[in-house]
Amino acid sequence: xxxxxxxxxxxxxxxxxxxxxxxxxxxxxxxxxxxxxxxxxxxxxxxxxxxxxxxxxxxxxxxxxxxxxxxxxxxxxxxxxxxxxxxxxxxxxxxxxxxxxxxxxxxxxxxxxxxxxxxxxxxxxxxxxxxxxxxxxxxxxxxxxxxxxxxxxxxxxxxxxxxxxxxxxxxxxxxxxxxxxxxxxxxxxxxxxxxxxxxxxxxxxxxxxxxxxxxxxxxxxxxxxxxxxxxxxxxxxxxxxxxxxxxxxxxxxxxxxxxxxxxxxxxxxxxxxxxxxxxxxxxxxxxxxxxxxxxxxxxxxxxxxxxxxxxxxxxxxxxxxxxxxxxxxxxxxxxxxxxxxxxxxxxxxxxxxxxxxxxxxxxxxxxxxxxxxxxxxxxxxxxxxxxxxxxxxxxxxxxxxxxxxxxxxxxxxxxxxxxxxxxxxxxxxxxxxxxxxxxxxxxxxxxxxxxxxxxxxxxxxxxxxxxxxxxxxxxxxxxxxxxxxxxxxxxxxxxxxxxxxxxxxxxxxxxxxxxxxxxxxxxxxxxxxxxxxxxxxxxxxxxxxxxxxxxxxxxxxxxxxxxxxxxxxxxxxxxxxxxxxxxxxxxxxxxxxxxxxxxxxxxxxxxxxxxxxxxxxxxxxxxxxxxxxxxxxxxxxxxxxxxxxxxxxxxxxxxxxxxxxxxxxxxxx
Numbered sequence: 251x252x253x254x255x256x257x258x259x260x261x262x263x264x265x266x267x268x269x270x271x272x273x274x275x276x277x278x279x280x281x282x283x284x285x286x287x288x289x290x291x292x293x294x295x296x297x298x299x300x301x302x303x304x305x306x307x308x309x310x311x312x313x314x315x316x317x318x319x320x321x322x323x324x325x326x327x328x329x330x331x332x333x334x335x336x337x338x339x340x341x342x343x344x345x346x347x348x349x350x351x352x353x354x355x356x357x358x359x360x361x362x363x364x365x366x367x368x369x370x371x372x373x374x375x376x377x378x379x380x381x382x383x384x385x386x387x388x389x390x391x392x393x394x395x396x397x398x399x400x401x402x403x404x405x406x407x408x409x410x411x412x413x414x415x416x417x418x419x420x421x422x423x424x425x426x427x428x429x430x431x432x433x434x435x436x437x438x439x440x441x442x443x444x445x446x447x448x449x450x451x452x453x454x455x456x457x458x459x460x461x462x463x464x465x466x467x468x469x470x471x472x473x474x475x476x477x478x479x480x481x482x483x484x485x486x487x488x489x490x491x492x493x494x495x496x497x498x499x500x501x502x503x504x505x506x507x508x509x510x511x512x513x514x515x516x517x518x519x520x521x522x523x524x525x526x527x528x529x530x531x532x533x534x535x536x537x538x539x540x541x542x543x544x545x546x547x548x549x550x551x552x553x554x555x556x557x558x559x560x561x562x563x564x565x566x567x568x569x570x571x572x573x574x575x576x577x578x579x580x581x582x583x584x585x586x587x588x589x590x591x592x593x594x595x596x597x598x599x600x601x602x603x604x605x606x607x608x609x610x611x612x613x614x615x616x617x618x619x620x621x622x623x624x625x626x627x628x629x630x631x632x633x634x635x636x637x638x639x640x641x642x643x644x645x646x647x648x649x650x651x652x653x654x655x656x657x658x659x660x661x662x663x664x665x666x667x668x669x670x671x672x673x674x675x676x677x678x679x680x681x682x683x684x685x686x687x688x689x690x691x692x693x694x695x696x697x698x699x700x701x702x703x704x705x706x707x708x709x710x711x712x713x714x715x716x717x718x719x720x721x722x723x724x725x726x727x728x729x730x731x732x733x734x735x736x737x738x739x740x741x742x743x744x745x746x747x748x749x750x751x752x753x754x755x756x757x758x759x760x761x762x763x764x765x766x767x768x769x770x771x772x773x774x775x776x777x778x779x780x781x782x783x784x785x786x787x788x789x790x791x792x793x794x795x796x797x798x799x800x801x802x803x804x805x806x807x808x809x810x811x812x813x814x815x816x817x818x819x820x821x822x823x824x825x826x827x828x829x830x831x832x833x834x835x836x837x838x839x840x841x842x843x844x845x846x847x848x849x850x851x852x853x854x855x856x857x858x859x860x861x862x863x864x865x866x867x868x869x870x871x872x873x874x875x876x877x878x879x880x881x882x883x884x885x886x887x888x889x890x891x892x893x894x895x896x897x898x899x900x901x902x903x904x905x906x907x908x909x910x911x912x913x914x915x916x917x918x919x
Contacts (some may be wrong), residue, residue: 256498258398258523258558262640264595266293266331267631268561271319272303273604279319282602283326285616290633293329293595295560296320298403299365300335303383307342308378311385321781324395331560331597332396334386336379337403338365343378349797350375353414356459361692364608366408370479371420376486383490391495398545400560401487401501404527406480410511411472413456419480422451424475438746466665467747470715473661476552477513481726485520498522502560503551505544507531507676510664513657515697524552525903527561527599530584532574536684538879541584542862543683545591545645547655551696554646556594559585564598564625565613578624582632583877586910589636590864590875591692594643596636639893639912645868650850651693651707652684652700654724655717659698662747663714663739670771671741673831678712681831682737685841688834690853692864702727707736707848710758710843715739715747721757726789728761729821733848735841737828738789754791761825763798763818766791770808778830780805780814784839786830790814793829804830815840817847857884861905872915877906890915 267286269836271279286294297304297316305311322331344351344362350372351359360367368375384626390396429435432448441447446465448454457464457472488499503514503526518524526548529538538837548557564581566573576584589805603614615629661673686693686709694705702708710724713736728734741756742845743749751755753765770790772778778786781803790809798818804810807828826844831837845852853863860880866873873893876886883906888899893912897903 253485254298255492256496256522258498258500260293260329260595260643261396263589263636263643264558265290265636266295266595266597267596267639268298268600268606269289269294269296269602270299270600271296272300272315272492273606273827274602276318277422278602279322283322283328284617285621286328286601287326289615289630290637291328291601291615293331293397293597294323294756295331295333295400295597296323297334297335299337299387300333301338302340304335304386305340305382307745310330310577313389320390321396324393329397329777330393330395331398331400332386332390332489333400334383334402336382336401336487338346339368339375339378343375344670347841349414349416351813352409352412353417354411355411355457357413364408368409369412369414369416370476370483371408371412371414373416373661380486380490383487384494387491387494390750391491391497396495396497398523399491399495399497399499401484401491401499404502404504405484406477406511407504407509410476410480412476413458414870418456420479421475422454424478425454425471426451428471431635439465439471440748443466466588466662466667469665470658470662474513476512477516477657480512481517483521484517484724488520502527504580505548505549505551507534507540507544512655515657518551518553524548524555524557525560526557528559528588529561529563529567530576532570532572534680536680539684539687540680541587542591542687543680545588546693547695549592549647550655550697552592554694554900556592556644558597559588560594561599562588562597563613564615564617564629566579566611568609569635574615577908579628579630582635583879583908583910585632586635586875589639589642590647590862590866590877592866596632599901607739613805632672635894635910638896641893641914642866642873642912645866645871645873647692647694648865648867648872649692649694650700650705651686651691651709651845651848652696652705653679654698654700654708654710655679655692655695656698656713658745659713659715662743663712664714665747669769670788672771672774675712675714678737678831681834681837682709682711682735682841683838684834686845686852687844688838688859689842690863691845691850691858699723702732705732706850707733707735707845710734710740712735712737714742715745716741717745718757725758725761725820725825728823728825731822733826733844734761734820734842735826735828738791738830753793755827757864758825761818761820762816762827763796763820763825764793764813764816764827765796766829768792772807776807780830781805784832784836786814786832786836789829789831791829798827804900845917857886858882861886865892867917870917872917874913874915876903876905876911876913878907878909881907883907886911888913889914
């Protein structure tokens with residue numbers, strides 16, 4: 251999956267930020283660079299939104315400002331993560347060519363004035379953007395300050411789905427390549443339903459807004475097409491750069507709670523280094539656990555190799571309904587959680603807080619209030635810690651369990667006509683991951699069909715869409731001795747969004763020993779009790795055990811009497827099935843039982859859930875990260891050198907409330 255063209259190298263753990271010098275005068279640049287050195291910043295992303303500053307019209311390039319900024323950073327020993335500047339088109343381009351602007355599903359064009367106002371399929375936009383990339387790469391391709399190329403920015407954040415006529419033509423070309431014949435396409439989309447059969451390729455449109463629900467197969471394929479179309483755009487920029495520079499190339503992914511635009515499993519192999527942007531999402535019940543999930547998923551995209559946190563925040567963001575500041579020490583804990591889970595670089599958006607524009611209330615390393623602030627002192631403290639733990643770079647995270655995650659399943663499970671709109675794909679994934687996280691079990695996040703030989707336990711939450719081959723990888727692994735936990739809404743449809751018949755566990759049915767006959771979802775707040783006394787919510791199923799042992803059952807609700815939790819002996823292993831969504835404490839208890847069945851023991855019982863323990867390993871050396879999110883000090887068994895304070899742990903180490911300790915130990919296995 252992952253092909254490394256050119257490795258990204260950096261001494262120790264990179265510490266950096268987005269920097270927008272075009273918002274400031276040169277006198278401020280000098281102050282900024284001096285403060286960057288004080289904070290320990292050694293990697294700066296620039297020219298992310300630079301198009302209008304270096305090109306005022308067709309062929310009219312002026313790199314004077316960028317030359318000056320790069321020269322100053324280089325003289326200060328600060329490496330550059332150089333943006334191609336193509337994220338948002340300049341006004342002169344959209345005025346001359348309004349057809350490059352994206353179209354929404356309702357057929358209306360989006361105006362310029364925001365960001366990413368371009369159609370991914372537009373040949374006009376691509377031609378202009380690649381001309382800029384070529385000019386930029388020719389100028390800076392061999393510059394000694396440039397350590398990394400940054401293609402565009404957060405591709406697909408706002409414009410992944412464009413419904414214009416140019417996109418429609420590109421969609422048809424993509425469909426011809428995928429299906430070859432209209433008969434195959436009609437079969438895949440089930441167009442016999444509602445008289446939707448196509449007799450000519452030109453009849454096919456993107457899934458624009460309709461007066462009823464849209465064809466789910468068409469919507470699913472449009473997501474696939476849109477991800478591939480933006481990947482094609484990324485490749486085009488990367489090819490231009492690689493023809494002119496030996497410096498590695500990447501772009502920043504958005505492995506976060508609210509972005510489902512792109513199938514990053516298909517993108518990962520194109521990156522020289524995997525990079526991600528992550529922001530705490532306070533719309534979630536447990537944003538800190540989601541942070542760990544996002545870091546683990548990013549590491550999965552990197553196939554276990556170190557990766558870069560390209561953006562996160564020192565404090566509040568500006569785009570949530572309520573933008574909460576971080577508590578004292580929280581930014582430091584967030585940053586080191588990413589490092590614990592595989593990041594070899596920690597960067598913030600942004601360096602200096604803007605005083606104008608849409609992001610003027612977004613936090614920054616250098617806040618509006620200046621350097622005599624708690625936030626600035628924490629920025630400097632983090633820089634010192636990252637410098638002291640530089641030896642951690644290059645080590646890999648130790649995990650014996652895995653969670654299966656699929657963007658295609660996300661798209662398919664959230665189509666317009668589904669059994670319940672009260673449960674999203676991420677609700678199921680986060681609940682399962684959260685139960686393992688609460689036990690202190692470190693997991694890898696893997697794609698369907700990924701090799702599983704390194705794991706004792708694999709959890710498959712809500713894998714609505716799965717191919718028979720990918721399901722077989724999981725069930726064969728369990729038969730050979732693994733412990734598999736599959737949760738509800740898994741194995742429902744194949745890759746054409748066609749329902750598996752014979753029972754809703756589909757290709758998992760035989761291994762699970764369970765046949766689900768009917769979904770029985772519940773409204774929020776409806777009670778659901780299990781025979782064990784556990785409680786659950788939102789989902790139940792009418793079904794029966796065929797060969798499985800019933801461990802727990804529904805005692806009330808629409809599926810009363812049906813199994814809620816089962817275990818099936820399967821070859822040398824075991825296959826568990828969970829047919830509901832338990833509360834967090836009950837899900838943790840279930841996960842503990844399943845993990846014990848796999849021979850996994852998580853965090854010691856006398857340690858609080860608020861303590862996060864993760865190991866990175868290189869050869870015979872372990873680095874134990876102990877991150878205390880709780881209000882009380884915690885003692886952790888450890889023996890070795892503690893890198894944050896420079897002390898020695900002779901058997902235990904005390905982690906103060908809200909603090910982090912990192913212990914270099916001899917690897918035990």
